[in-house]
Amino acid sequence: MKPLDAVIGIDLGGTFTKIGVVDKQGNMLMLDRFPSRADEPFEYFLEELQQSFQNIKKTLGEHINLLAIGVGAPDTNCFTGEMENPPNFKWGEVVPLATGIQSVTKLPVFVNNDANVAALGEMIYGGGKGMKHLVVVTLGTGVGSGFIVDGKLHIGHHGMAGELGHVNAVRNGRLCRCGLYGCLEQYSSVTGVRKSVRILAQETDMPSRFRGLSLEEINGEEVANAALAGDEIAKEAFEIAGKLLGEKLADVVAFFNPEAIFLTGGLVKAGKLILEPTQKHMEQNLLHIYHDRTKILISDLVDQEGAVLGAAALGWENIDN
Numbered sequence: 001m002k003p004l005d006a007v008i009g010i011d012l013g014g015t016f017t018k019i020g021v022v023d024k025q026g027n028m029l030m031l032d033r034f035p036s037r038a039d040e041p042f043e044y045f046l047e048e049l050q051q052s053f054q055n056i057k058k059t060l061g062e063h064i065n066l067l068a069i070g071v072g073a074p075d076t077n078c079f080t081g082e083m084e085n086p087p088n089f090k091w092g093e094v095v096p097l098a099t100g101i102q103s104v105t106k107l108p109v110f111v112n113n114d115a116n117v118a119a120l121g122e123m124i125y126g127g128g129k130g131m132k133h134l135v136v137v138t139l140g141t142g143v144g145s146g147f148i149v150d151g152k153l154h155i156g157h158h159g160m161a162g163e164l165g166h167v168n169a170v171r172n173g174r175l176c177r178c179g180l181y182g183c184l185e186q187y188s189s190v191t192g193v194r195k196s197v198r199i200l201a202q203e204t205d206m207p208s209r210f211r212g213l214s215l216e217e218i219n220g221e222e223v224a225n226a227a228l229a230g231d232e233i234a235k236e237a238f239e240i241a242g243k244l245l246g247e248k249l250a251d252v253v254a255f256f257n258p259e260a261i262f263l264t265g266g267l268v269k270a271g272k273l274i275l276e277p278t279q280k281h282m283e284q285n286l287l288h289i290y291h292d293r294t295k296i297l298i299s300d301l302v303d304q305e306g307a308v309l310g311a312a313a314l315g316w317e318n319i320d321n
C-alpha cells in the first residue's frame with residue numbers, strides 16, 4: 001500500500017510544545033507534546049523535539065510519508081525563520097528556529113507567527129472554510145491577529161502585518177510590555193481583564209469578591225465565573241474588554257471588509273461575556289454600509305488542536321505553492 005502523505009504541525013508555546021501529524025484533509029493522525037524548556041538554552045528544545053520526532057516515525061513507520069513541517073510560534077518572522085527577541089523564551093535575541101528544526105528533522109520547515117497560523121487553520125480546517133476574507137483574533141495572555149485577504153495570509157512588507165494587540169485602544173492608557181501606552185492587549189486579553197478587575201477594585205466602591213486581591217491572585221477563569229454570578233467588577237472588566245475590542249474591530253472592518261472575524265484563545269471561554277459587548281460596540285462604530293454584514297464568531301477550532309492544525313495548514317500551503 002502506498003504510504004499516506006502527511007505534514008507535521010508544531011504549536012510552540014511558552015510552556016508546552018504540541019506536535020501533530022496531519023493529513024491533507026485535516027485529520028490528526030498522531031499528537032504528541034513535550035516541555036518547551038523556554039528557560040533553558042534552545043538546544044534543549046531541539047533535543048526534546050528530536051525525541052518526539054523519532055517517536056512519531058517509529059509509531060507511524062512506513063505508513064506515512066512526511067513532506068514538511070509547519071510551525072506556529074510567538075515573535076516569529078516568516079521571512080527569516082527566526083524568533084526575534086521573544087520575551088517569554090530565554091533562547092537569545094535571535095533564535096534560528098527554522099534551521100534548528102530542519103537540522104533535527106531533515107524536512108523542509110516553514111514558520112510563521114502563531115496568530116497568522118491560527119488564521120490559516122481557520123480558513124482551511126475551521127469555520128472559515130470557503131471564505132476568502134477573514135480575520136482571526138487570539139485573546140489569550142496577549143492579543144494577536146492574523147488576516148486572510150483574498151484567500152491568502154497577509155504578511156506585509158516586513159512579515160509583521162496584523163499586530164492588533166498593540167494598536168492604541170486608550171490614549172495614554174496602561175503601560176504595555178512593548179513600551180507603548182494604551183495597547184489593546186492591556187484591556188482585551190485575559191491579562192487585561194485581570195488588570196481591569198484589580199484597578200476597578202482599587203478605584204471604585206462597586207461590590208466584588210476580588211477586592212483586596214493582588215493581580216497574581218486574580219484568576220481569569222474565576223473572573224468569568226464571578227461575572228456570570230453577577231459580580232459587578234467582574235462584569236465591568238468584561239464590558240471594558242469587549243467595548244475596546246469592538247471599537248478596534250470596527251476599524252478592522254473599515255480597512256479589510258472581512259466576511260467574518262473569528263475570536264479564539266482563553267478569553268473566549270467566557271462566551272457571551274466577551275462576545276456580546278464586542279458585537280455591540282463594533283456595530284455602533286461602523287459606517288452604515290457595513291452594518292450587520294461582518295459576523296463575529298467563536299473559532300470552530302477553539303476546543304480542538306487549532307494551533308497544531310493551523311501549523312500543519314502552513315506546511316501544506318507551502319508544499320502546494
Ligand SMILES: [Zn+2]
Pocket residue numbers: 165166176177178179180183
Ligand atoms: Zn503594546
